[in-house]
Amino acid sequence: MNNLATDILDSLPDPVLLLDAGRIVTRANPAARAVLGDLAIGRDLSHSLRHPDALAAVDGVLSEGGYRGVEVALPVPTERAYDLQAVAAPGGEPGALVIMRDVTAVRQNERMRADFVSNVSHELRSPLATLIGFIETLRGPAADDPDARTRFLAIMDAEAARMSRLVDDLLSLARVESREHIQPETALELGPLLKDVAEALAARSDVPVALDIADGLPAVLGDRDELTQVFENLLDNAIKYGGDDVRLEAAAVARIPGIGLPGACIAVADAGPGIDGADLPRLTERFYRADKARSRSLGGTGLGLAIVKHIVNRHRGRLVASSALGQGSRFTVHLPSADSPPAP
Ligand SMILES: Nc1ncnc2c1ncn2[C@@H]1O[C@H](COP(=O)(O)OP(=O)(O)O)[C@@H](O)[C@H]1O
Ligand SMILES: [Mg+2]
Known part of the structure; x- marks a missing residue:
């Protein structure tokens, strides 16, 4: 040769x-x-x-x-x-x-796609089975029972809402994934956005949200709707699963760990039950829930943190979850400032 x-x-x-x-x-x-x-x-x-x-x-x-x-x-x-x-x-x-x-990556992708389809089918099947069951009952045994009808319709309403949330989250995930490689170009002030999100969530629940936005928070290149979705999801989780001493803190950082650029650090913290160390690295997987029964009973889809992760990636940022059982949880989002040099 x-x-x-x-x-x-x-x-x-x-x-x-x-x-x-x-x-x-x-x-x-x-x-x-x-x-x-x-x-x-x-x-x-x-x-x-x-x-x-x-x-x-x-x-x-x-x-x-x-x-x-x-x-x-x-x-x-x-x-x-x-x-x-x-x-x-x-x-x-x-x-x-x-x-x-x-072909390892190709095979892994194929397996992930198959798992995803089977997970989605499973998640849709249980509310659908409940709906079908109640429709039959309302047509037959409960046809002339107004009390039963009222009770069953309330359950059917909740199950239909669950399916609708799941479909919304699936569409969100697909949309975010499809533009993950296109970096947002609009400079955005985070302070007003965070205030709006915290107020909207506090109005919807009886858990107060303490807001602490430090001076000098840099603007970031961001998509307003997507970043709103990130902090809504994190606050919603803190209220639902943490439920105690919920805080939203934001400050400037000189160097984002692992990225090295200056930027903003936004943390959503709670003093709730916390998350087991074994679950922590898997929370951003689609449909992964640390406490399945609690997530289901609170109407969770298991997709919130997967969506958050993709949005943060799209913004060239970093999501860090830290928690320990009994010690509350802290989800930190780091976003490079708008005047950072563009990614290669
Ligand atoms: N602040 C928190 N405290 C305790 N557990 C949490 C917290 N945030 C998220 N989790 C856990 O992470 C899981 C995944 O969250 P998420 O992807 O938003 O799904 P969902 O809220 O729909 O269940 C939740 O089911 C819950 O078990
Ligand atoms: Mg959630």
Whole structure:
């Protein structure tokens, strides 16, 4: 192989191997050595790739030529899925060329999408089943019972509202996701926005919200509706699940941790029951709830923090949740100031 071909091979991100007619590995680019180990070279492929389907595909090409493809899962160092293709060696030489394409992310995406669809179906099915059940009861046994009708209609109303909230949140999530890569361009003052959100929420519940906005809060590049949604969601959670000593605090920061830019730091804190450390990193997953029964009984969809996370990402910001059982919770949103240099 000439130098250019070797250089090209070495720079490929996908593992590529060359085998002789006896299945001995004669060449392996750095990506292949990272997956199969440095000891692969000079040995039979079965030493470094113990996967019967892959070896059978290679054997097939070595004996009959042509092309074979197979998907292999390699457990070490972390489980990864590869689409392995074996073809007869180039240039009519005996042997085979093996190319492995990492399809781990593709498979993960497929699984996530399937899980999402099954979660959505499950979430819609239970209120729908309740509605169908009550419709039957109202048509049959309760047809002439005005008291039962009033009670059942109230339940049906609540279940229909739950479905409607779920559909609204799903649409919100889809909208936010579809423009996550488009950064907002309008400079926005956070102070008035935070005041409006806190007032609107305090008016809707009997839990007071203490507001503490420090002077010098920088403007951010932001989408007003989306940022309103972020703080509405966080305050709604603090009121629903925390319920005690709910605070909304905002101040300027010189450097946002992990981002390094100057910006605004807005925290929603409560002195409620707090969140278990095991649940904390998973709260922004769709439909993840720390306390399922409580979320359901309070009409939660399990999508609020997933929406918050996507909006914060779109604003090139950072969401940090800190909490411990019995110690309240604190959700902090960091947003770079409007005069920060644009993201690369
Ligand atoms: N301030 C808080 N205190 C305790 N638990 C919280 C708080 N905020 C969120 N959680 C937990 O995080 C879960 C996910 O929140 P979210 O995505 O907004 O869904 P939802 O409110 O619809 O259940 C909630 O179900 C709840 O268990
Ligand atoms: Mg919520």
